[in-house]
Amino acid sequence: MSYTVVIVDDEKMISEGIASLFPWNQIGFQAVSFSDARLALGYIKSNHVDVLLSDIEMPGMNGIELCEEVKDLGIIVVFISSHQNYDYFRSAIQYHIEDYILKPIKSSDILQCFGKIKDKLDAVNKIDEAKPESYYDNIRKSVEQYLEKEYKDAKLEQAAVLVNLSPAYLSKLLRDKFGTGFSDWLLEIRMKKAAGMLTDVNYKSYDIAYYIGYDNPKSFSRAFKNYYGMTPMEYRSGKIKQD
């Protein structure tokens, strides 16, 4: 079952771009895009639409006017805005909009926002999709690969984009299915990598924090000591002596 999302932005390139380049199908949505709010309104009135994702500043009919027109249709509205403008947010609150996304839109923004919307719609429509075990295994493999490769700058949001899930959902899934949270998993990989680098004299010890993704060497030392029970320096001198 997929839900329909109508995307409106007066820049045709943006509305079509958002519709075609984000993996809507994989997160359970079907996207239709318009570059004119009045055409979008015509579509909404004659088709079943679940979500409206609309820019605010548009010539002709703007996002707030469009929102006013569809307010009785029970459509979930998300605004796209260029920057934080309090007037918009006041209108946004007035029309009970679901959420807003700031331009430029990132995949993680979409996944986060629409993950929540899908849960909400599923709850309304009483849908509880059961997934095969292989689905979860694939997610686990993807995340593991990502962490092994990108441990330096790894972020939950990025991992979530890779598997087309909202960050919150991915985090919950990892904890429920595999018993370890994203950050614990990342820490484990980082500490193993750090230990490996400490035994390699080609790495300056001062640089290792940076290589494994810490921007404060003191936090790295603290984390390392917590994990291995000794400071990175103690670990290094111990290993070198063994050799």
Place this chain on the structure above:
Amino acid sequence: MLPVLIISAISIGITSSFISDALDRSGEETVKAVSNNVNLSLSNILQQNSQFANNPYMILSLKRILANGDHIMYSDAINIRSINASLKSIMSTYQYVSSVYLYLDGYESYYTSSQRIEKINDSDIWWQEYQNMAEDEDTMAVVLDDNKNKPDSRYLTLYQRMPLYSGVVVMTIDLDEYGSMLDSLTTNTRGTIVFANLSHQLLFCRGQNSEDAANIDISDIAEDGRWMRINGNNYLVHQTINDNYNIQIVYIIPAVMLLNNMMAYIPLMLLIIAAGIISAMASAYVTTKRNFNYINYIVMVLADAENGRYPEITESEKANDEYDLILNNIIRLHLKTEKLNNELEQKRHAEEVASLTALQAQINPHFMFNTLQMIQIEAVKGGQQAEGVIQMTSDLADIMKYALSDPLCPITLNEEIAYLKKYVAIQKRRFGDRFIIYYEVEEQMYEFPVFRLMLQPIIENAILHGVRYKDERGYIKLVIFRRNGNIMFRVFDSGVGMSRERLKQVRESIGSFNIHNIGLSNVNNRLKLYYGEQSALTIISAKGEGTIVKFSIPEDKIQIQATKS
């Protein structure tokens, strides 16, 4: 001695003019008081009328009673009872009201406050006057001799037409009674009150000079508070018109009163003159002595002020004499200079904010973010390798959002560092691993309020002028910690450093207040503006070794800044 005499003479003149003024004022006040009294005491007639206006059933009841005499219905009896109650209360409260009549046009009877229906007799004087009342007038005041109740009494009779129905409420006032009540208002000035209607017909007079007053030419009284000659005597005349009843009220005060009042002041005045002479002599001695003391004191204060010591006298302190005044002026001048300096500083700040805002306004943010969005979409079309472009555009967008926000809106150090890391992320794409930046920030520092773009220009400087030209890998470290009530900020870089001459140049350029001089000097100026001179940037550098840029902010200044914003 001479001045004392002159002053005495002047004071006599002033006193007499004061007494005449006072008389004038009290005449004016009496007229107003009488008018108010008329409003108050005669308001019953209005009250009676408004009762009818608000309740048409009463009129209907009155109609039936006047028509049928004693044969009245139950509901009418109720209404009549309420009319009676109100009439009765008027009569008992105001002794001078002798009777109230209610009459509806066309009937042969009228209703009286003595709770009787009386047949109209053509010889009734009130009735004759009512027949003569002009159609277009709502109210009328006449004085009638009515011997029916009390021989030789005169009555002020007020007519007011009913508002809804053609009929009239008539109130007769016993002038003897009313006059004695008015006497209480005129005891101070012993003048005479004259009532006249608007056609300048005299209604009645009350007071000691009634005979003269009876001859007053009412039509001649145009302005207030002037002297008039009546029957060879001089009078101070005041008047007012009571709009509610169309009555002109005149009050005349005899000229003798002025003389009488003056006489009362003469012994007192003589006493004052004598006291004046004595005190003048005494004070002359005291003043001269005191003057010398004060002059010495002022010379001392001025000498102190020249040396930068200011006496601790608050501005609100009241000046007791001319010397305090002089001192206060000197202090005020000093404070004013301080204030002007302050204002100048504020103005500079305002100009800076204005130019920042102008800079922001030059680029339409909507256009920029849309463009970034398009770049990102184009990049995604390009495939998986586009990840870097996407990250860069999103970092750039975040930086722009941050930089475009209200420059006065306070932010925390945490936000500033988050923004700084995005900026560094973009620079890293240019320089790769050629430099490493570490942030050593004490945990509890993150919530401190700071101003926007406080650290980024310093880091930018370290990257572009420090580690960039280094052959081996460069290190930059931002350290923020608390020490002795100060928040200390340090940016170390292991870059190429600066020669002594170059360092001197840089130090000079960041010290000038110039908004076009961006980067370090901008940060430096804002630090000084927000936290004072002691927070200015300090730069230490050695050629080939690296550079340290540091500053500190007193914690109490941070709190103040936060509450200001």
